[in-house]
Amino acid sequence: xxxxxxxxxxxxxxxxxxxxxxxxxxxxxxxxxxxxxxxxxxxxxxxxxxxxxxxxxxxxxxxxxxxxxxxxxxxxxxxxxxxxxxxxxxxxxxxxxxxxxxxxxxxxxxxxxxxxxxxxxxxxxxxxxxxxxxxxxxxxxxxxxxxxxxxxxxxxxxxxxxxxxxxxxxxxxxxxxxxxxxxxxxxxxxxxxxxxxxxxxxxxxxxx
Amino acid sequence: xxxxxxxxxxxxxxxxxxxxxxxxxxxxxxxxxxxxxxxxxxxxxxxxxxxxxxxxxxxxxxxxxxxxxxxxxxxxxxxxxxxxxxxxxxxxxxxxxxxxxxxxxxxxxxxxxxxxxxxxxxxxxxxxxxxxxxxxxxxxxxxxxxxxxxxxxxxxxxxxxxxxxxxxxxxxxxxxxxxxxxxxxxxxxxxxxxxxxxxxxxxxxxxxxxxxxxxxxxxxxxxxxxxxxxxxxxxxxxxxxxxxxx
Ligand code: HEM
Ligand code: FES
Numbered sequence: 335x336x337x338x339x340x341x342x343x344x345x346x347x348x349x350x351x352x353x354x355x356x357x358x359x360x361x362x363x364x365x366x367x368x369x370x371x372x373x374x375x376x377x378x379x380x381x382x383x384x385x386x387x388x389x390x391x392x393x394x395x396x397x398x399x400x401x402x403x404x405x406x407x408x409x410x411x412x413x414x415x416x417x418x419x420x421x422x423x424x425x426x427x428x429x430x431x432x433x434x435x436x437x438x439x440x441x442x443x444x445x446x447x448x449x450x451x452x453x454x455x456x457x458x459x460x461x462x463x464x465x466x467x468x469x470x471x472x473x474x475x476x477x478x479x480x481x482x483x484x485x486x487x488x489x490x491x492x493x494x495x496x497x498x499x500x501x502x503x504x505x506x507x508x509x510x511x512x513x514x515x516x517x518x519x520x521x522x523x524x525x526x527x528x529x530x531x532x533x534x535x536x537x538x539x540x541x542x
Numbered sequence: 543x544x545x546x547x548x549x550x551x552x553x554x555x556x557x558x559x560x561x562x563x564x565x566x567x568x569x570x571x572x573x574x575x576x577x578x579x580x581x582x583x584x585x586x587x588x589x590x591x592x593x594x595x596x597x598x599x600x601x602x603x604x605x606x607x608x609x610x611x612x613x614x615x616x617x618x619x620x621x622x623x624x625x626x627x628x629x630x631x632x633x634x635x636x637x638x639x640x641x642x643x644x645x646x647x648x649x650x651x652x653x654x655x656x657x658x659x660x661x662x663x664x665x666x667x668x669x670x671x672x673x674x675x676x677x678x679x680x681x682x683x684x685x686x687x688x689x690x691x692x693x694x695x696x697x698x699x700x701x702x703x704x705x706x707x708x709x710x711x712x713x714x715x716x717x718x719x720x721x722x723x724x725x726x727x728x729x730x731x732x733x734x735x736x737x738x739x740x741x742x743x744x745x746x747x748x749x750x751x752x753x754x755x756x757x758x759x760x761x762x763x764x765x766x767x768x769x770x771x772x773x774x775x776x777x778x779x780x781x782x783x784x785x786x787x788x
Binding site: 337339340344409417424425429431437507508 | 614645774776
Protein backbone atom coordinates (compact mmCIF):
# COMPACT_ATOMS: atom_id res chain seq x y z
CA UNK A 335 0.00 0.00 0.00
CA UNK A 336 2.90 2.38 0.72
CA UNK A 337 3.91 2.23 -2.92
CA UNK A 338 1.62 5.02 -4.11
CA UNK A 339 2.12 8.75 -3.69
CA UNK A 340 -1.26 9.07 -1.97
CA UNK A 341 -0.38 6.46 0.65
CA UNK A 342 2.97 8.14 1.35
CA UNK A 343 1.20 11.42 1.85
CA UNK A 344 -1.22 9.80 4.31
CA UNK A 345 1.68 8.52 6.42
CA UNK A 346 3.19 12.01 6.27
CA UNK A 347 -0.04 13.35 7.72
CA UNK A 348 -0.26 10.70 10.45
CA UNK A 349 3.34 11.21 11.57
CA UNK A 350 2.87 14.99 11.44
CA UNK A 351 -0.27 14.90 13.60
CA UNK A 352 1.45 12.60 16.09
CA UNK A 353 4.26 15.16 16.35
CA UNK A 354 1.67 17.88 16.96
CA UNK A 355 0.29 15.96 19.96
CA UNK A 356 3.85 15.52 21.24
CA UNK A 357 4.74 19.17 20.85
CA UNK A 358 1.60 20.28 22.73
CA UNK A 359 2.45 17.96 25.65
CA UNK A 360 6.03 19.23 25.57
CA UNK A 361 4.80 22.81 25.67
CA UNK A 362 2.54 22.00 28.63
CA UNK A 363 5.55 20.68 30.57
CA UNK A 364 7.73 23.65 29.64
CA UNK A 365 5.11 26.18 30.67
CA UNK A 366 5.53 24.98 34.28
CA UNK A 367 8.94 26.70 34.11
CA UNK A 368 7.09 29.98 34.40
CA UNK A 369 5.43 28.98 37.69
CA UNK A 370 7.08 30.28 40.87
CA UNK A 371 9.73 27.93 42.24
CA UNK A 372 11.60 25.13 40.55
CA UNK A 373 9.63 22.21 42.04
CA UNK A 374 6.70 22.02 39.59
CA UNK A 375 9.01 21.67 36.58
CA UNK A 376 11.20 19.10 38.36
CA UNK A 377 8.08 17.13 39.27
CA UNK A 378 6.81 17.27 35.70
CA UNK A 379 10.17 16.03 34.39
CA UNK A 380 10.18 13.26 36.96
CA UNK A 381 6.65 12.26 35.94
CA UNK A 382 7.61 12.10 32.25
CA UNK A 383 10.75 10.08 33.06
CA UNK A 384 8.91 7.46 35.09
CA UNK A 385 5.40 7.21 33.62
CA UNK A 386 5.11 3.84 31.80
CA UNK A 387 2.82 5.24 29.08
CA UNK A 388 5.31 7.99 28.26
CA UNK A 389 8.14 5.43 28.29
CA UNK A 390 6.28 3.37 25.66
CA UNK A 391 5.54 6.46 23.57
CA UNK A 392 9.14 7.65 23.51
CA UNK A 393 10.50 5.12 21.00
CA UNK A 394 7.35 5.55 18.91
CA UNK A 395 7.99 9.28 18.90
CA UNK A 396 11.54 8.67 17.72
CA UNK A 397 10.31 6.56 14.85
CA UNK A 398 7.65 9.14 13.94
CA UNK A 399 10.27 11.90 13.86
CA UNK A 400 12.72 9.95 11.75
CA UNK A 401 9.97 8.77 9.43
CA UNK A 402 8.53 12.28 9.03
CA UNK A 403 11.94 13.77 8.27
CA UNK A 404 13.08 11.09 5.84
CA UNK A 405 9.73 10.91 4.03
CA UNK A 406 9.49 14.71 3.91
CA UNK A 407 12.91 15.02 2.32
CA UNK A 408 12.25 12.10 -0.01
CA UNK A 409 8.95 13.57 -1.26
CA UNK A 410 10.51 16.99 -1.73
CA UNK A 411 13.38 15.54 -3.79
CA UNK A 412 11.13 13.39 -5.97
CA UNK A 413 8.72 16.26 -6.52
CA UNK A 414 11.57 18.53 -7.55
CA UNK A 415 12.69 16.01 -10.14
CA UNK A 416 9.28 16.23 -11.86
CA UNK A 417 10.17 19.54 -13.49
CA UNK A 418 13.73 19.31 -14.76
CA UNK A 419 13.33 22.41 -16.95
CA UNK A 420 11.92 25.12 -14.69
CA UNK A 421 9.94 28.21 -15.59
CA UNK A 422 11.79 31.43 -16.40
CA UNK A 423 8.99 33.23 -14.57
CA UNK A 424 6.93 31.52 -11.87
CA UNK A 425 4.57 33.51 -9.68
CA UNK A 426 4.20 31.14 -6.73
CA UNK A 427 2.71 33.70 -4.39
CA UNK A 428 -0.22 34.27 -6.76
CA UNK A 429 -1.44 30.71 -6.29
CA UNK A 430 -0.31 29.38 -2.90
CA UNK A 431 0.72 30.55 0.58
CA UNK A 432 4.36 30.98 1.54
CA UNK A 433 4.00 28.40 4.32
CA UNK A 434 2.66 25.74 1.94
CA UNK A 435 5.44 26.32 -0.59
CA UNK A 436 8.25 26.22 1.96
CA UNK A 437 7.39 23.24 4.17
CA UNK A 438 10.79 21.72 3.45
CA UNK A 439 12.68 24.85 4.60
CA UNK A 440 10.69 25.41 7.78
CA UNK A 441 11.01 21.66 8.42
CA UNK A 442 14.77 21.61 7.85
CA UNK A 443 15.23 24.60 10.13
CA UNK A 444 13.35 22.76 12.86
CA UNK A 445 15.61 19.77 12.19
CA UNK A 446 18.70 21.92 12.66
CA UNK A 447 17.25 23.09 15.95
CA UNK A 448 16.50 19.50 16.97
CA UNK A 449 20.14 18.54 16.53
CA UNK A 450 21.24 21.29 18.93
CA UNK A 451 18.35 20.49 21.23
CA UNK A 452 19.50 16.88 21.47
CA UNK A 453 23.04 17.88 22.20
CA UNK A 454 22.12 20.51 24.79
CA UNK A 455 19.25 18.87 26.68
CA UNK A 456 18.35 15.37 25.70
CA UNK A 457 21.76 13.75 26.03
CA UNK A 458 22.57 15.38 29.43
CA UNK A 459 19.03 14.45 30.61
CA UNK A 460 19.51 10.83 29.61
CA UNK A 461 23.08 10.37 30.77
CA UNK A 462 21.85 11.40 34.19
CA UNK A 463 24.49 13.85 35.42
CA UNK A 464 21.92 16.61 35.92
CA UNK A 465 21.65 18.26 39.33
CA UNK A 466 18.73 20.48 38.40
CA UNK A 467 16.77 20.12 35.19
CA UNK A 468 15.40 23.58 35.77
CA UNK A 469 18.87 25.14 35.83
CA UNK A 470 20.01 23.19 32.78
CA UNK A 471 17.02 24.32 30.72
CA UNK A 472 16.93 27.95 31.77
CA UNK A 473 20.72 28.38 31.85
CA UNK A 474 21.11 28.20 28.09
CA UNK A 475 18.90 31.23 27.60
CA UNK A 476 21.66 33.40 29.15
CA UNK A 477 23.19 33.64 25.71
CA UNK A 478 21.37 35.98 23.34
CA UNK A 479 22.32 34.00 20.24
CA UNK A 480 20.91 30.79 21.67
CA UNK A 481 17.67 32.54 22.64
CA UNK A 482 17.39 34.05 19.18
CA UNK A 483 18.00 30.70 17.47
CA UNK A 484 15.42 29.09 19.75
CA UNK A 485 12.77 31.72 18.99
CA UNK A 486 13.44 31.53 15.23
CA UNK A 487 13.10 27.74 15.32
CA UNK A 488 9.69 27.98 16.93
CA UNK A 489 8.54 30.67 14.52
CA UNK A 490 9.57 28.25 11.75
CA UNK A 491 7.61 25.45 13.43
CA UNK A 492 4.61 27.75 13.79
CA UNK A 493 4.71 28.49 10.06
CA UNK A 494 5.17 24.75 9.35
CA UNK A 495 2.04 24.00 11.35
CA UNK A 496 -0.03 26.87 9.95
CA UNK A 497 -0.10 24.90 6.70
CA UNK A 498 0.68 21.42 8.02
CA UNK A 499 -2.19 20.97 10.46
CA UNK A 500 -4.92 21.76 7.97
CA UNK A 501 -3.06 19.92 5.20
CA UNK A 502 -2.82 16.72 7.25
CA UNK A 503 -6.60 16.49 7.52
CA UNK A 504 -6.94 17.12 3.81
CA UNK A 505 -4.53 14.21 3.20
CA UNK A 506 -6.66 12.04 5.46
CA UNK A 507 -9.73 12.82 3.36
CA UNK A 508 -11.68 14.88 5.88
CA UNK A 509 -14.55 16.51 3.93
CA UNK A 510 -13.36 19.96 3.02
CA UNK A 511 -16.83 21.38 2.44
CA UNK A 512 -17.79 20.92 6.09
CA UNK A 513 -14.53 21.19 8.02
CA UNK A 514 -12.17 23.57 6.23
CA UNK A 515 -12.98 26.68 8.25
CA UNK A 516 -12.70 24.84 11.55
CA UNK A 517 -9.42 23.17 10.55
CA UNK A 518 -7.86 26.38 9.28
CA UNK A 519 -8.76 28.29 12.43
CA UNK A 520 -7.68 25.54 14.82
CA UNK A 521 -4.48 25.02 12.80
CA UNK A 522 -3.63 28.68 13.07
CA UNK A 523 -4.37 28.70 16.80
CA UNK A 524 -2.11 25.67 17.35
CA UNK A 525 0.60 27.30 15.22
CA UNK A 526 0.35 30.48 17.26
CA UNK A 527 0.27 28.71 20.63
CA UNK A 528 3.32 26.59 19.75
CA UNK A 529 5.23 29.46 18.14
CA UNK A 530 4.52 31.98 20.90
CA UNK A 531 4.44 29.56 23.84
CA UNK A 532 8.01 28.30 23.47
CA UNK A 533 9.29 31.73 22.42
CA UNK A 534 7.85 33.47 25.50
CA UNK A 535 9.59 30.99 27.81
CA UNK A 536 12.92 31.58 26.09
CA UNK A 537 12.56 35.36 26.12
CA UNK A 538 11.42 35.38 29.75
CA UNK A 539 14.54 33.55 30.91
CA UNK A 540 16.82 35.65 28.75
CA UNK A 541 15.66 38.74 30.65
CA UNK A 542 15.46 37.09 34.08
CA UNK B 543 -0.38 48.76 -28.03
CA UNK B 544 3.23 47.75 -28.40
CA UNK B 545 4.45 44.65 -26.55
CA UNK B 546 7.69 42.83 -25.95
CA UNK B 547 7.10 39.07 -26.12
CA UNK B 548 9.61 36.60 -24.72
CA UNK B 549 8.54 33.31 -26.23
CA UNK B 550 10.00 29.84 -25.73
CA UNK B 551 11.11 28.43 -29.09
CA UNK B 552 12.06 24.79 -29.46
CA UNK B 553 12.32 23.06 -32.86
CA UNK B 554 11.51 19.54 -31.68
CA UNK B 555 11.30 17.31 -28.63
CA UNK B 556 15.06 16.82 -28.51
CA UNK B 557 16.06 20.39 -29.29
CA UNK B 558 17.38 22.34 -26.31
CA UNK B 559 15.17 25.36 -26.94
CA UNK B 560 15.58 29.00 -25.96
CA UNK B 561 13.68 32.24 -25.43
CA UNK B 562 13.32 34.52 -28.43
CA UNK B 563 12.26 38.13 -28.04
CA UNK B 564 9.72 39.72 -30.40
CA UNK B 565 8.53 43.31 -30.50
CA UNK B 566 4.88 43.36 -31.61
CA UNK B 567 3.24 46.66 -32.47
CA UNK B 568 -0.45 47.27 -33.24
CA UNK B 569 -1.93 44.85 -30.73
CA UNK B 570 -5.62 45.65 -30.04
CA UNK B 571 -7.16 45.32 -26.58
CA UNK B 572 -10.08 43.38 -28.08
CA UNK B 573 -7.82 40.62 -29.38
CA UNK B 574 -7.78 37.43 -27.38
CA UNK B 575 -4.37 36.20 -26.29
CA UNK B 576 -4.43 33.57 -29.03
CA UNK B 577 -5.44 36.14 -31.66
CA UNK B 578 -2.45 38.18 -30.57
CA UNK B 579 -0.26 35.12 -31.27
CA UNK B 580 -2.01 34.66 -34.66
CA UNK B 581 -1.18 38.28 -35.38
CA UNK B 582 2.46 37.67 -34.49
CA UNK B 583 2.55 34.53 -36.64
CA UNK B 584 1.12 36.35 -39.70
CA UNK B 585 3.93 38.82 -39.31
CA UNK B 586 6.53 36.06 -38.96
CA UNK B 587 5.17 34.22 -42.01
CA UNK B 588 5.28 37.43 -44.07
CA UNK B 589 8.90 37.83 -43.02
CA UNK B 590 9.60 34.26 -44.14
CA UNK B 591 10.17 33.08 -40.57
CA UNK B 592 8.88 29.99 -38.77
CA UNK B 593 5.59 30.80 -36.92
CA UNK B 594 5.25 30.02 -33.20
CA UNK B 595 3.52 26.66 -32.59
CA UNK B 596 0.84 26.72 -29.88
CA UNK B 597 -2.17 24.54 -29.04
CA UNK B 598 -5.75 25.72 -29.55
CA UNK B 599 -9.06 24.45 -30.83
CA UNK B 600 -12.46 25.71 -29.65
CA UNK B 601 -11.30 29.16 -28.60
CA UNK B 602 -14.27 29.44 -26.26
CA UNK B 603 -12.96 27.83 -23.10
CA UNK B 604 -14.46 24.35 -23.43
CA UNK B 605 -11.99 22.06 -25.18
CA UNK B 606 -8.91 22.42 -22.96
CA UNK B 607 -6.45 22.57 -25.83
CA UNK B 608 -4.99 26.01 -25.20
CA UNK B 609 -2.31 26.14 -22.55
CA UNK B 610 0.59 28.60 -22.03
CA UNK B 611 2.35 29.82 -18.90
CA UNK B 612 1.95 33.60 -19.17
CA UNK B 613 4.05 35.87 -16.96
CA UNK B 614 4.45 33.15 -14.37
CA UNK B 615 0.83 31.97 -14.26
CA UNK B 616 -1.04 29.18 -16.03
CA UNK B 617 -3.46 30.68 -18.58
CA UNK B 618 -2.30 34.13 -17.48
CA UNK B 619 -3.38 36.38 -14.63
CA UNK B 620 -7.18 35.97 -14.61
CA UNK B 621 -9.09 33.50 -12.46
CA UNK B 622 -11.41 30.90 -14.03
CA UNK B 623 -10.11 31.75 -17.48
CA UNK B 624 -8.45 29.77 -20.26
CA UNK B 625 -5.85 31.40 -22.48
CA UNK B 626 -8.35 31.64 -25.35
CA UNK B 627 -10.65 33.66 -23.05
CA UNK B 628 -7.88 36.01 -21.93
CA UNK B 629 -7.96 39.37 -23.67
CA UNK B 630 -5.17 41.79 -24.47
CA UNK B 631 -6.92 44.65 -22.64
CA UNK B 632 -5.61 42.89 -19.54
CA UNK B 633 -2.13 44.16 -20.57
CA UNK B 634 -0.70 47.64 -20.98
CA UNK B 635 1.21 49.33 -23.77
CA UNK B 636 4.92 48.67 -23.28
CA UNK B 637 4.43 45.47 -21.25
CA UNK B 638 6.83 42.57 -21.49
CA UNK B 639 5.08 39.19 -21.59
CA UNK B 640 6.94 35.94 -20.93
CA UNK B 641 5.26 32.98 -22.65
CA UNK B 642 6.33 29.44 -21.78
CA UNK B 643 4.98 25.93 -22.36
CA UNK B 644 3.63 23.80 -19.47
CA UNK B 645 6.64 22.42 -17.61
CA UNK B 646 6.44 18.89 -16.22
CA UNK B 647 8.31 15.67 -16.99
CA UNK B 648 5.14 13.83 -18.08
CA UNK B 649 4.28 16.73 -20.46
CA UNK B 650 7.27 16.82 -22.84
CA UNK B 651 7.52 19.78 -25.19
CA UNK B 652 6.86 18.71 -28.78
CA UNK B 653 7.45 22.07 -30.44
CA UNK B 654 7.67 25.65 -29.15
CA UNK B 655 4.69 26.02 -26.80
CA UNK B 656 3.02 22.69 -27.62
CA UNK B 657 3.32 19.88 -25.07
CA UNK B 658 2.23 16.24 -25.20
CA UNK B 659 -0.61 15.77 -22.71
CA UNK B 660 -1.44 12.17 -23.63
CA UNK B 661 -0.42 11.11 -20.10
CA UNK B 662 -3.86 12.41 -19.07
CA UNK B 663 -5.55 10.13 -21.62
CA UNK B 664 -3.77 7.10 -20.20
CA UNK B 665 -4.82 8.00 -16.63
CA UNK B 666 -8.39 8.40 -17.89
CA UNK B 667 -8.23 5.02 -19.60
CA UNK B 668 -7.00 3.38 -16.40
CA UNK B 669 -10.35 3.88 -14.68
CA UNK B 670 -12.08 7.13 -15.50
CA UNK B 671 -15.21 5.44 -16.84
CA UNK B 672 -18.15 3.25 -15.84
CA UNK B 673 -18.77 -0.17 -17.32
CA UNK B 674 -22.27 -0.42 -18.83
CA UNK B 675 -23.77 -2.87 -21.26
CA UNK B 676 -24.47 -0.96 -24.45
CA UNK B 677 -25.92 -3.91 -26.37
CA UNK B 678 -29.22 -2.12 -26.94
CA UNK B 679 -30.90 -2.82 -23.62
CA UNK B 680 -29.23 0.10 -21.88
CA UNK B 681 -31.23 1.48 -18.97
CA UNK B 682 -31.86 5.19 -19.22
CA UNK B 683 -29.66 6.98 -16.68
CA UNK B 684 -32.62 9.09 -15.55
CA UNK B 685 -34.46 6.03 -14.17
CA UNK B 686 -32.08 6.15 -11.18
CA UNK B 687 -33.09 9.07 -8.92
CA UNK B 688 -30.12 11.12 -7.72
CA UNK B 689 -30.33 13.93 -5.14
CA UNK B 690 -29.92 17.28 -6.88
CA UNK B 691 -27.04 18.21 -4.55
CA UNK B 692 -25.03 15.15 -5.61
CA UNK B 693 -25.84 15.61 -9.27
CA UNK B 694 -24.71 19.24 -9.12
CA UNK B 695 -21.46 18.39 -7.34
CA UNK B 696 -20.73 15.56 -9.77
CA UNK B 697 -21.36 17.95 -12.64
CA UNK B 698 -19.02 20.55 -11.16
CA UNK B 699 -16.25 17.95 -11.13
CA UNK B 700 -17.12 16.82 -14.63
CA UNK B 701 -16.49 20.30 -16.02
CA UNK B 702 -12.73 19.59 -16.04
CA UNK B 703 -11.46 20.14 -19.58
CA UNK B 704 -8.15 18.34 -19.04
CA UNK B 705 -6.06 21.36 -19.96
CA UNK B 706 -3.27 20.53 -17.49
CA UNK B 707 -3.09 23.94 -15.80
CA UNK B 708 -3.17 22.14 -12.42
CA UNK B 709 0.00 20.21 -13.27
CA UNK B 710 1.65 23.25 -14.85
CA UNK B 711 1.12 25.47 -11.82
CA UNK B 712 1.80 22.90 -9.10
CA UNK B 713 5.30 23.20 -7.66
CA UNK B 714 5.37 19.38 -7.59
CA UNK B 715 3.88 18.91 -11.08
CA UNK B 716 1.17 16.84 -9.44
CA UNK B 717 -1.90 15.69 -11.37
CA UNK B 718 -4.02 15.18 -8.27
CA UNK B 719 -6.65 17.78 -9.18
CA UNK B 720 -7.14 16.25 -12.62
CA UNK B 721 -7.55 12.75 -11.18
CA UNK B 722 -9.68 14.08 -8.30
CA UNK B 723 -12.03 15.68 -10.85
CA UNK B 724 -12.61 12.26 -12.41
CA UNK B 725 -13.07 10.61 -9.04
CA UNK B 726 -15.31 13.45 -7.84
CA UNK B 727 -17.51 13.13 -10.90
CA UNK B 728 -18.05 9.37 -10.73
CA UNK B 729 -17.87 8.64 -6.98
CA UNK B 730 -20.83 10.90 -6.29
CA UNK B 731 -23.17 9.04 -8.67
CA UNK B 732 -24.72 5.61 -8.10
CA UNK B 733 -23.49 4.39 -11.51
CA UNK B 734 -19.95 5.29 -10.51
CA UNK B 735 -20.06 3.76 -7.02
CA UNK B 736 -19.93 0.19 -8.31
CA UNK B 737 -16.34 0.42 -9.51
CA UNK B 738 -15.28 3.19 -7.11
CA UNK B 739 -12.69 1.24 -5.10
CA UNK B 740 -11.06 -0.22 -8.17
CA UNK B 741 -11.12 3.09 -10.03
CA UNK B 742 -9.33 5.16 -7.41
CA UNK B 743 -6.54 2.61 -7.05
CA UNK B 744 -6.03 2.20 -10.78
CA UNK B 745 -6.09 5.91 -11.51
CA UNK B 746 -3.67 6.74 -8.69
CA UNK B 747 -1.33 3.99 -9.88
CA UNK B 748 -1.53 5.31 -13.45
CA UNK B 749 -0.89 8.87 -12.24
CA UNK B 750 2.26 7.73 -10.41
CA UNK B 751 3.40 5.61 -13.34
CA UNK B 752 3.19 8.58 -15.71
CA UNK B 753 5.67 10.36 -13.45
CA UNK B 754 3.58 13.14 -11.92
CA UNK B 755 4.65 14.51 -8.54
CA UNK B 756 2.75 14.04 -5.30
CA UNK B 757 0.27 16.47 -3.80
CA UNK B 758 1.33 18.67 -0.88
CA UNK B 759 -2.00 20.52 -0.59
CA UNK B 760 -0.62 23.92 -1.53
CA UNK B 761 -3.89 24.62 -3.36
CA UNK B 762 -2.19 26.22 -6.37
CA UNK B 763 -4.10 23.90 -8.74
CA UNK B 764 -7.47 25.09 -7.46
CA UNK B 765 -6.51 28.72 -8.03
CA UNK B 766 -5.18 28.03 -11.53
CA UNK B 767 -8.03 25.76 -12.67
CA UNK B 768 -10.09 27.53 -15.36
CA UNK B 769 -13.12 25.45 -14.36
CA UNK B 770 -12.89 25.92 -10.59
CA UNK B 771 -12.42 22.23 -9.73
CA UNK B 772 -12.10 22.27 -5.96
CA UNK B 773 -9.56 20.91 -3.49
CA UNK B 774 -12.60 19.27 -1.90
CA UNK B 775 -12.33 16.73 -4.73
CA UNK B 776 -8.76 15.89 -3.66
CA UNK B 777 -10.02 15.29 -0.12
CA UNK B 778 -12.68 13.03 -1.65
CA UNK B 779 -10.01 11.16 -3.65
CA UNK B 780 -8.00 10.62 -0.47
CA UNK B 781 -11.14 9.42 1.31
CA UNK B 782 -12.00 7.02 -1.52
CA UNK B 783 -8.41 5.78 -1.53
CA UNK B 784 -8.47 5.07 2.21
CA UNK B 785 -11.90 3.40 1.93
CA UNK B 786 -10.62 1.19 -0.88
CA UNK B 787 -7.89 -0.14 1.41
CA UNK B 788 -9.99 -0.73 4.53
C1 HEM C 1 12.21 17.92 12.07
C2 HEM C 1 12.19 18.29 10.87
C3 HEM C 1 10.95 18.32 10.01
C4 HEM C 1 11.01 18.22 8.66
C5 HEM C 1 12.25 18.08 7.81
C6 HEM C 1 9.65 18.28 8.18
C7 HEM C 1 9.30 18.25 6.86
C8 HEM C 1 8.01 18.29 6.38
C9 HEM C 1 7.64 18.38 4.99
C10 HEM C 1 8.61 18.44 3.82
C11 HEM C 1 6.29 18.35 4.94
C12 HEM C 1 5.45 18.43 3.68
C13 HEM C 1 5.24 17.06 3.16
C14 HEM C 1 4.06 16.98 2.26
O1 HEM C 1 3.20 17.86 2.34
O2 HEM C 1 3.98 16.02 1.51
C15 HEM C 1 5.80 18.28 6.28
C16 HEM C 1 4.46 18.22 6.62
C17 HEM C 1 4.01 18.27 7.92
N1 HEM C 1 4.76 18.39 9.07
FE1 HEM C 1 6.75 18.42 9.17
N2 HEM C 1 8.79 18.41 9.23
C18 HEM C 1 9.55 18.45 10.38
C19 HEM C 1 9.08 18.60 11.66
C20 HEM C 1 7.75 18.65 12.01
C21 HEM C 1 7.29 18.80 13.36
C22 HEM C 1 8.16 18.95 14.59
C23 HEM C 1 5.91 18.78 13.30
C24 HEM C 1 4.90 18.89 14.38
C25 HEM C 1 5.08 19.35 15.55
C26 HEM C 1 5.54 18.62 11.92
C27 HEM C 1 4.25 18.55 11.45
C28 HEM C 1 3.88 18.42 10.13
C29 HEM C 1 2.53 18.30 9.65
C30 HEM C 1 1.25 18.28 10.50
C31 HEM C 1 2.61 18.20 8.27
C32 HEM C 1 1.46 18.09 7.28
C33 HEM C 1 1.27 16.72 6.72
C34 HEM C 1 0.36 16.76 5.54
O3 HEM C 1 0.30 17.76 4.83
O4 HEM C 1 -0.28 15.76 5.26
N3 HEM C 1 6.69 18.55 11.16
N4 HEM C 1 6.88 18.24 7.15
S1 FES D 1 -8.94 26.69 -27.13
FE1 FES D 1 -10.47 25.39 -26.28
S2 FES D 1 -10.32 25.93 -24.20
FE2 FES D 1 -9.00 27.38 -25.08
